[in-house]
Amino acid sequence: MSLTHALLGLLATRPQSGYELTKAFEGDLGRYAWQAGHTSIYPELAKLAERGLVEVTAEGARGSKTYDVTDAGRAELRDWLMSPPSRQAKVRNEQVLRMFLLSALDRDDAVTLLRRIAASTAEQADVLRAIREEAGDVVPGPAGFGQLAAEYGLRQYETVSSWALWAIEQLQTPART
Amino acid sequence: MSLTHALLGLLATRPQSGYELTKAFEGDLGRYAWQAGHTSIYPELAKLAERGLVEVTAEGARGSKTYDVTDAGRAELRDWLMSPPSRQAKVRNEQVLRMFLLSALDRDDAVTLLRRIAASTAEQADVLRAIREEAGDVVPGPAGFGQLAAEYGLRQYETVSSWALWAIEQLQTPART
DNA sequence: AGATACATGTAAACGGTTACATGATTCA
DNA sequence: TGAATCATGTAACCGTTTACATGTATCT
Secondary structure, eight states, X not given: OHHHHHHHHHHHHSOEEHHHHHHHHHTHIIIIIOOOOHHHHHHHHHHHHHTTSEEEEEEOGGGOEEEEEOHHHHHHHHHHHHSOOSSOOOEEEHHHHHXXXXXXXXXXXXXXXXXXXXXXXXXXHHHHHHHHHHHHHHSOXXXXXXXXXXXXXXXXXXHHHHHHHHHHHHHHSOOOO | OHHHHHHHHHHHHSOEEHHHHHHHHXXXXXXXXXXXXXXXXXHXXXXXXHTTSEEEEEEXXXXXXXXXXXXXXXXXXXXHHHSOOSSOOOEEEHHHHHXXXXXXXXXXXXXXXXXXXXXXXXXXXXXXXXXXXXXXXXXXXXXOHHHHXXXXXXXXXXXXXXXXXXXHHHHHSOOOO
């Protein structure tokens, strides 16, 4: 299960509470990679603790529990990350599904939709680019790992945006028969 | 539910049996966008028929049933495709999750993993490029809708591959402190 | 004092996967 | 004739989402 490894990975960067982990899934992680709400996170943490992959290292105010990965958890995570995904990895992307189904629309509708996609992805790329410029000034030297993910998102948006523009052109090219 | 609309979209391109729809999900559709096995497709087709969004237009050999979209189904599909995804669209991508969790690996492991990603995505891009060249000769004129999806996949792979190469460079740049 | 954010949990419903089951047709 | 492919279905299970539930600490 991917949630298992997502939690191990997040805890490997720093010990956190379930509440903080929940917030992490509301950011880029949930946006591009995997979603989870607190209602799946809390039970999963309990299961991981039972399996000895994580442990509660501190209990703070308001009943908060800080979890940390154990050595066994770290080993399990590395195993998962380094083992090539045996079969094809599972991908579920509603936005991409829409693109696959473009053929069900007439040309005008398809172009309208593609224009919207091009605009919104370009906009989101701009946002990420602005964030990168800011962060670039503050932290010089080799890119942090978080920056790798951010750059991934940026390039992703740029790619989709330019693809959409290309697709519009293709659809508008009159038939040569 | 996305499966609903995936089926409506596939049937909108041409009437098909559940068996044929199942095959469609085994190709690019299931690879990049959405997966479904026959055990979810057959019951879903029955539900769609009950709601009047599809109908059985022919029954062939070996008990096969050919489904087609109704006008109501077409309207429902257009609604879904054209309505901007209200909240953020659901994305689940195990491969991307791995990239987000790179930070849990030491530098050497991370580079090894990124190299593998760069190589495999470049390879898959090559495959798609080869297919495009072939198809390009056969079907001149404006791109078919299927070609839009194929181009999308190609650009996606190229982007991930070049990102991985960039990420490796970043990790190998010595700290400037 | 009241609103907001922090913090954790359970239970029912839902969607999808895996395992099980059956039978017809085609090909070697 | 036996294997592979075509073709459809059900049932149990599993992971996720939605709805429900509770209480604490901070800020205005």
